[in-house]
Each structure stands twice: as C-alpha cells, then as structure tokens.
Amino acid sequence: MKLELANKILLNERYSRLIKQLEELEKDRIFCGHDMEHFINVARITVMLCSKNNIEADTDVIYSAALLHDIGRVEEYINGVSHDKAGAEIAGEILEEVGCPIDKKAEIVKLILSHRRSDNEKSTLEAVFYTADKKSRLCFCCKAQDICNWSEDKKNNKVEI
Numbered sequence: 001m002k003l004e005l006a007n008k009i010l011l012n013e014r015y016s017r018l019i020k021q022l023e024e025l026e027k028d029r030i031f032c033g034h035d036m037e038h039f040i041n042v043a044r045i046t047v048m049l050c051s052k053n054n055i056e057a058d059t060d061v062i063y064s065a066a067l068l069h070d071i072g073r074v075e076e077y078i079n080g081v082s083h084d085k086a087g088a089e090i091a092g093e094i095l096e097e098v099g100c101p102i103d104k105k106a107e108i109v110k111l112i113l114s115h116r117r118s119d120n121e122k123s124t125l126e127a128v129f130y131t132a133d134k135k136s137r138l139c140f141c142c143k144a145q146d147i148c149n150w151s152e153d154k155k156n157n158k159v160e161i
C-alpha cells in the first residue's frame with residue numbers, strides 16, 4: 001500500500017529536525033519515549049482497531065497523524081505549552097509544506113488535537129487513535145514501571161489488543 005503523504009512527511013526537513021531535537025530532549029528520559037517506534041506502533045494499532053471496529057479510515061491519514069501526533073513535545077519541553085495544541089499547529093504547517101490536500105489536513109489535525117482526550121465518541125477514528133496511543137506502550141516489560149505515574153488500570157500489564 002502506498003503511503004504517499006506519510007512518506008513525504010518523513011522526508012520533510014522541518015519534521016526531521018524536530019524528530020532529532022525530540023530525541024535529544026528525551027535522551028535521559030526514563031519513561032516512554034516519543035520516537036519513531038512509538039509513532040509506527042500507534043499507526044499499526046490504529047489500523048488494527050479500525051478493522052476490528054469496522055471504522056472506515058484512510059491509512060495514509062492514520063500514518064501521517066501517528067508520525068506527527070507528538071511533534072509538539074519539543075515545544076512542550078522548551079516552552080511549557082501543551083503538546084497537542086502546539087503539535088496541531090506545527091503539523092498543519094508541515095502538511096502544507098508537503099502539499100497535503102485540505103480535507104486530509106483537517107482530519108490529521110483533528111486526530112492530533114484529540115489524541116489526549118479519552119472522551120472521544122466510541123467507535124470513531126479519534127477514539128481508536130487515542131486507544132492506540134496508550135496500547136502502544138509495553139508497560140509489562142518497562143524498567144520504569146514502579147515509578148510511572150500512569151494508574152494501574154491504564155497500564156498495559158498484559159499483551160492484548
């Protein structure tokens with residue numbers, strides 16, 4: 001399957017720069033990182049959950065949103081702004097740079113803005129994207145498990161989907 005938009009984002013200069021900056025900012029972080037492995041896992045789990053829940057969604061939109069959803073972390077670490085809002089703004093600019101169609105851009109920005117909200121309507125793309133962001137974490141083998149501030153019910157202590 002061709003993921004044209006997602007691959008354009010990967011090649012975008014500003015995106016690459018932000019990913020490197022994020023890696024540097026998180027180099028001593030003991031908790032879950034926000035790296036390429038996380039982004040791709042979020043995309044894959046979202047695709048699986050869409051299929052399981054009969055949600056129709058554009059795979060390129062899912063992968064693009066997953067690649068961009070935590071990009072605002074750089075702004076959060078440096079300026080203390082929330083990463084969903086900062087990320088939506090930066091993502092919008094990157095999407096314009098890569099020539100993203102306006103309707104896809106709106107869907108991606110919406111996913112980024114709602115990825116920290118658990119109150120999304122069930123059986124929507126927003127809801128499964130939120131769930132995928134959480135399910136992507138391997139709490140059962142995490143070294144920081146005992147000091148993590150996630151509540152026990154939120155932690156992925158078992159392999160499940």
Ligand SMILES: [Fe+2]
Nearest residue numbers: 038069070133
């Ligand atoms: Fe995330």
